[in-house]
Amino acid sequence: PIFVITPTFARPVQKAELTRLANVFLLVPNLHWIVVEDSPQKSNLVKNFLHRSGLKYTHLNIETPSDMKLKSKDPHWSKPRGVFQRNEAIGWIRNNFQAGEPGVVYFADDDNSYSIELFQEISETKKVSVFPVGLVGGVMVEKPEVVSGKVAGWSVGWGKDRPFATDMAGFAINLSYLLSHTSAKFASKVKIGYQESEFLKHLIHFEDLEPISVDKVLVWHTRTENPNLNQEKKFLKTNGHSSDQGLEV
Amino acid sequence: PIFVITPTFARPVQKAELTRLANVFLLVPNLHWIVVEDSPQKSNLVKNFLHRSGLKYTHLNIETPSDMKLKSKDPHWSKPRGVFQRNEAIGWIRNNFQAGEPGVVYFADDDNSYSIELFQEISETKKVSVFPVGLVGGVMVEKPEVVSGKVAGWSVGWGKDRPFATDMAGFAINLSYLLSHTSAKFASKVKIGYQESEFLKHLIHFEDLEPISVDKVLVWHTRTENPNLNQEKKFLKTNGHSSDQGLEV
Numbered sequence A, B: 001p002i003f004v005i006t007p008t009f010a011r012p013v014q015k016a017e018l019t020r021l022a023n024v025f026l027l028v029p030n031l032h033w034i035v036v037e038d039s040p041q042k043s044n045l046v047k048n049f050l051h052r053s054g055l056k057y058t059h060l061n062i063e064t065p066s067d068m069k070l071k072s073k074d075p076h077w078s079k080p081r082g083v084f085q086r087n088e089a090i091g092w093i094r095n096n097f098q099a100g101e102p103g104v105v106y107f108a109d110d111d112n113s114y115s116i117e118l119f120q121e122i123s124e125t126k127k128v129s130v131f132p133v134g135l136v137g138g139v140m141v142e143k144p145e146v147v148s149g150k151v152a153g154w155s156v157g158w159g160k161d162r163p164f165a166t167d168m169a170g171f172a173i174n175l176s177y178l179l180s181h182t183s184a185k186f187a188s189k190v191k192i193g194y195q196e197s198e199f200l201k202h203l204i205h206f207e208d209l210e211p212i213s214v215d216k217v218l219v220w221h222t223r224t225e226n227p228n229l230n231q232e233k234k235f236l237k238t239n240g241h242s243s244d245q246g247l248e249v
């Protein structure tokens, strides 16, 4: 199967985002969704959502420690996001599968946009595949530079000297390969933009990367606006209850 | 069929947005997507995208006149958006179908989030159905107030006195019913927030509205951030070409 690991956290757009992910995942054969909530408890919203999704899934949760947690006033890139959750998912995979079993692992944040074709492309990953990601790193597209079928460098707008100048959405890992590299996990303290490099350096040498779909953008690092809820207070005052009383948004 | 009408315009996130729509539409039986570009010519991006989508579609285009067009510095609600495009699609439907044929018409902006279930619910629309929309109008959810199975008012954060206080994403129309009301179209000059009311008043009396899925949010008025492309200029200078040269994002 393709194991898709998605960290997620409670906010007004959460269910909308998860709905968009479930839509594309339903079109992918043999996908196993590992959803990891950034919360001390599993929420009913995510629990019920997954239960009714029609997808094969595993529901986990782990709260980001408060000193590591992005505060609402922090710039969004100032703290690593989803790190504890991705590690939790990797731990679950290590506990439940053994090297030799077929599969691919992919990290799919809940706000990105995914094409169906992406999952066909990554499904052939032997060790670690890398591919273009749209709308990330201050440019229209970040991608591996490929010479004679090998990764020769990175076409990026900044941090070209990073060992693996790719976004979280820009690589996939063979399941057995991940399982046989037991030290691979994400670090909670890492230079900004080095999260992926930190992780991948445990796994692979640069020259062994498999560049795939190099002339196509199949995933986009979109971000969803925080909705304007500036009438909600007035609504509460006028009506004595919030607009979403008795109804899950 | 369910005719889904989507105005769309060229911008960095366009293909990502259309990809997310195509994903959910592929899961809906008997859907016909009418995509109307806000442009003087059909773009290759949209043309190729639709061609490869696997969906039944009609591709149209009409440019919003420049005095009606939202400029990049205007607040996004200051001009009607998608009005000429929706009218173009309605015109196409009127030219190609006749009252008596089964079908439902729905306006699906390209940046909203849709659940599969929405399309099951609206497919039974006899005249005009109305239903909740999440994350719109400054509140978590706008919805019809229902008493004894009839719409009795609107649960909204502002403009409760609008004749039809619903968002573009909050209603669907029976095809034959639309065809037999030949005056129904969108107006290009209309008080802010009255677009839907202007259109619906041609079609139906308030008391004949069909409230559906009143206890569920099946569509969300999400908005996607404009991506930060602040490294693109530097990229061009360093590399002599843009980051997306030879590759469609």
Ligand SMILES: O=c1ccn([C@@H]2O[C@H](COP(=O)(O)OP(=O)(O)O)[C@@H](O)[C@H]2O)c(=O)[nH]1
Residues within 6 Å of the ligand: A006, A007, A008, A009, A037, A038, A064, A069, A070, A076, A077, A081, A082, A083, A085, A108, A109, A110, A111, A223
């Ligand atoms: O406090 C947080 C913030 C983010 N995330 C998740 O971590 C991933 C990456 O976060 P985000 O998309 O905000 O990062 P960016 O778009 O800035 O790279 C997403 O799946 C989020 O849902 C999380 O679990 N806890």
Ligand SMILES: O=c1ccn([C@@H]2O[C@H](COP(=O)(O)OP(=O)(O)O)[C@@H](O)[C@H]2O)c(=O)[nH]1
Residues within 6 Å of the ligand: B006, B007, B008, B009, B037, B038, B064, B069, B070, B076, B077, B081, B082, B083, B085, B108, B109, B110, B111, B222, B223
């Ligand atoms: O100049 C424009 C701006 C918007 N739109 C389309 O009109 C619809 C509504 O626009 P938007 O989602 O920006 O409106 P809002 O979210 O502010 O209601 C969307 O399908 C857009 O793609 C368009 O065709 N031309």
Ligand SMILES: [Mn+2]
Residues within 6 Å of the ligand: A109, A111, A112, A221, A222, A223
């Ligand atoms: Mn993100």
Ligand SMILES: [Mn+2]
Residues within 6 Å of the ligand: B109, B111, B112, B221, B222, B223
């Ligand atoms: Mn919109």
